[in-house]
Amino acid sequence: MLELLGAGILNVLQAKYLLSLVIGTLAGVVGGALPGVTITMTIILILPFTFGLDPLQGLAAMTGVYVGGSAGGLITACLIGIPGTPSAIATTFDGFPMAQKWQPGRALWLGVWASVCGGLLGGVFLIAATGPLAAFALQFGPWEFFSLFLFALAMVAGLTEASLLKGLISGAIGLMATIIGADPIMGVPRLTLGSEFLQGGFQFLPILIGVFAFAQIMTDIEKMGGPGPAREVARVAPSLSVSHLKVIAEILGRPFLLLWSTVIGILIGVLPAIGGSAANIMAYDQAKKLSRHPERFGTGTPEGIIASEASNNANVGGSLVTIMAFGIPGDAVTAVMLGAMIIHGIQPGPLFVSQEPRLAYGIFAAYLLAHPIMVLLVGAGARLFLRIVTVPKPVLIPVVLVFCVIGAYALNNIIENVYVLLLFGVLGYAMVKLGFPLAPLILGVVLGDQIEVNLVRAIMTDANPWLFLTRPISGTLIGLSVASVVFAVWQHHRAQARLAEAAEPDVDF
């Protein structure tokens, strides 16, 4: 394993791969720092640039975006009090108060170095766990894969903030998008309405771009005219320079906090559906609960920054394990990552590490190397990134939309994909306005074909439907799917009951 990793690192250190990784990490840091531009969006915007590259170049860039984006969000979170990405929300709680106490450099670098520590520990888990988990996944037949995908969908639908029904419908709409086109058994065109373009089915990239880009951009446009970050940058007058050794010692002096936050991040990353924002907040919450001074949280305590940043970068490692070993995305960001892999001709799954060791270890190496690159980039350009985030939205939005068009068009060089982008852009925005979550839709689109193929394979192999329940792994996964739905229903009822208690009027006896 170490030999392969060493070869992977040497491979990625070649100029053509290193350049992709540096550019990807830079884009990730800037995209992560831009409030309103999420990591998902940054990956979507960078993806068309990688179409002409070889797979490892493209994936190195994507990995860089993912790692850089997870850390980039902390720049604005600490320095201007606006989390650049949802996974930096909890960083704001203590990062910004610390910056307001004239310690912006300490706040920023505590976050950066905690990200590096969490990320690298997540990397150790990624490298050590992917192989064994992939070997375990080799025991999976179509029944188990079908149940696993179902479990991922049930988790995503159940854990959304909106109602469970809306989450499930959103996932079902995603699946609906994948049934259009030729069927996988006989190649019979389905629901194509005579359109030649639809016979090939919808490509998922234009759908992803349309749904995410429009939902986000139109929501930004709705809010236009509100206070932007430009005025707030002026608050960060003091220098960002700091003694790095002191900051690292401050982090390593809290080994339990660092390890526990990293474990939370990794576990949440491995589980489908939860994502970096939950890891960030859960680790912060745990750090507060376990602290001897919980009252200091929210006032600029280093523990708050370390916990939230270590966990959200460790989460990246955990998410990559799930993609690489099982071929299922953990959340929207990893769904786009999975899409990027498929576009580059890679089908992640149990056989990926054993059949494509050069690529797999190249991704591991890119993941590890992205962390020091991210440190250098933040060190060189934190102030510059703050200037970039002040680019006015009226300038940024049209340019982002043009990139969306290029991304959709360049996939196959056909204009119909751009029409799909528009169609799903309207649908995505309408869904957001109607309170439907988008993550289940995306997961449905990404997993739809695999769900069908495995269901069909299972039934073709043995028409007995009870096998889905009686095979141990499949049955467990189906049980977990049901449990996650029941849990979501229970949670909803509990929330309703709490609301009812809160609404109970005071009664004078």
Add this chain to the structure above:
Amino acid sequence: MLGRDGWAGLVCLAGSLGLLALTRGLPQPALVPIGPGFYPRLVLGSTALLSALLVLADLLARRRAGRPRRGEAPGPAPRPLIPPGWPLVLTTFGLFAAYVLLLPGLGYRLGTFLFVGALEAALEPRGGRRWLLIVVVAAATALVTHMVFETYLSVLLPRGRWTAF
């Protein structure tokens, strides 16, 4: 009377039932246990069922809201369906649709220049010196992206049918 969720459920129900009807013409092969219509029917049937449940849940919630009981939770205030900035949202969608539809005719460079300029002007219509910035950003976006994608990344962007540009 239905609420927002109820109408959304009805639209999904109608859409899934419409597509379900279209699957009736799909062939059923004799040699294999399931045909090309099996999975779409499963997905569309489930969607229709879930949509019907959403409509029902909305109706029940509204009925309960009509008869408030002591201690019952007040439902969350519904978010406005029509956003406060809707003219800008509508303009953006309109300009984007025009861009996408005219792209094959105008070509990438001209279409992008016009789209970026028009959308920027629409999003910040202050006039004056802003016009220079708008023109510069629009031209730079069209030309730089064209150069990067066509020259360095071998991605051929659309040529205009009407402009040959």
